[in-house]
Amino acid sequence: MKQIRVGKIKLKNPLVLAPMLEITNLPYRLICREQGAALAFTEMIYIDALLHKNKKTQEMLKTCKKDSPLGIQVTGNNPEEFKKAIPILKKFQIVDLNCGCPSTRILGNKAGSYLLEEPEKISEIIKILKSAGLTVTAKIRLGFSKNNALKIAKTIEKAGADALTVHARLATQSYEIPADWSEIKKIKNSIKIPVIGNGDVLSPEKAKEMLNYADAVMIGRGAIGNPPIFKNSLKCIKTGKFPETNIKQNLILFQKYLKFCKKYRISSIQNAKHLATHFIKGIRNASSYRNQIMQLKTIKDIENFIQQISVN
Numbered sequence: 001m002k003q004i005r006v007g008k009i010k011l012k013n014p015l016v017l018a019p020m021l022e023i024t025n026l027p028y029r030l031i032c033r034e035q036g037a038a039l040a041f042t043e044m045i046y047i048d049a050l051l052h053k054n055k056k057t058q059e060m061l062k063t064c065k066k067d068s069p070l071g072i073q074v075t076g077n078n079p080e081e082f083k084k085a086i087p088i089l090k091k092f093q094i095v096d097l098n099c100g101c102p103s104t105r106i107l108g109n110k111a112g113s114y115l116l117e118e119p120e121k122i123s124e125i126i127k128i129l130k131s132a133g134l135t136v137t138a139k140i141r142l143g144f145s146k147n148n149a150l151k152i153a154k155t156i157e158k159a160g161a162d163a164l165t166v167h168a169r170l171a172t173q174s175y176e177i178p179a180d181w182s183e184i185k186k187i188k189n190s191i192k193i194p195v196i197g198n199g200d201v202l203s204p205e206k207a208k209e210m211l212n213y214a215d216a217v218m219i220g221r222g223a224i225g226n227p228p229i230f231k232n233s234l235k236c237i238k239t240g241k242f243p244e245t246n247i248k249q250n251l252i253l254f255q256k257y258l259k260f261c262k263k264y265r266i267s268s269i270q271n272a273k274h275l276a277t278h279f280i281k282g283i284r285n286a287s288s289y290r291n292q293i294m295q296l297k298t299i300k301d302i303e304n305f306i307q308q309i310s311v312n
Helices: 026-034 047-052 055-060 079-084 104-108 112-117 119-131 149-159 181-188 204-210 228-239 247-263 269-279 286-293 299-311
Strands: 004-006 009-011 015-017 070-075 094-099 136-143 163-170 195-198 216-219
Touching: 015 026, 015 228, 026 247, 047 055, 047 070, 047 079, 079 119, 094 112, 094 119, 104 112, 112 119, 112 136, 119 136, 119 149, 136 149, 149 163, 149 181, 163 181, 181 195, 204 216, 204 228, 216 228, 228 247, 247 269, 247 299, 269 286, 269 299, 286 299
Parallel strands: 015 216, 070 094, 094 136, 136 163, 163 195, 195 216
Antiparallel strands: 004 009
8 A cells, every 4th residue: 555645744544534624523533543544634723713712713623642643724814824823733743724615604704715716825825834844735626616726736836735635626516516536636647745635535445446546535525424434445445345334333433432522521512413413324213313313412312312222
C-alpha cells in the first residue's frame, strides 16, 4: 500500500475521515480511527469563532492523545484573522483551509466555496499559515458555478500547501449530480503535492477505486453511522474482498461512541440522536425506532434504548 506524507506527517494508510459539521466530534473521530481512519479533522470552524472562543467552538476543539494525527479545519475571508489565530492553530498537526463548503451561511461571510472565486485570497491565507511553520492543506470543490479547479490547485501548490483535497463537484451542484473523479485525476497529474479524492465514496469498492484517481481517499457521507467502512475499505484495497456490514457490531460501536461522549463531556443530545438514526439503518423496525429515538431527552436515554435494541 502506497505511503502518503502530508508535510512531515506519514499516514499509516490512505484513508481519511472527512470533516463533517455535527458529526466528526472527538468521540466520532476516535471510533473511526479504531476502525482504520489514518487522518481526521475537526468539524469546520469559522476563523472568527475560533478567535472568540465561545463554548461551542471550545467543544469542537476537544482532542486527546489517541486522536492523532489531527487537523483543524477552518474557513474565513480575512487574512488578518488567520494571522491572529496562529497561536491556537499551532496546537494542531495540520491546518486545513476549507474552500469548498457551499452553506448559504458560510457563503454570506464570503468564506467556504466563496473563496474559489478569490484564488489570490486563498494564496494569501496559505502563505500566512506556512510562514508560521504550520503544515497546511486545503479542501476545494471543482469551482463555484464553473470549473476552475486546476487553476485553484496550482495556486494552492504554489502558495506552499502540503496537500490538497478535491471534492469532485461544483459548489452549486447537489449530491444528486455524480462526482466527476476524472477531474481529480487531472489535478493529481498536474501538481506534485498529494491529492486526496473526495465525493461519492460510499462503499469499500469505491474507496479502492478512488486510489486510481488520487493519492488518498477522504470518506464523508459513507462513514456516517458506518465507521467500519474504513476497516472494510482497507481489506478491499488489500484483497479485493470485504465482509458484509454487521449491524450488531455497528450498534456496539455506537454504544462506545456514547461512552466517549460522557468521558469527554461532549454534550450535544441532538448530534447523538441524529447519529443514532444512522447507526440503526438496516435493522428490523428501524423506522419505528427512529421516531422513538427523536423523543429521547438525554444521552443516558439513548444509551438504554440502543442497549435494548442490541439484545432483541
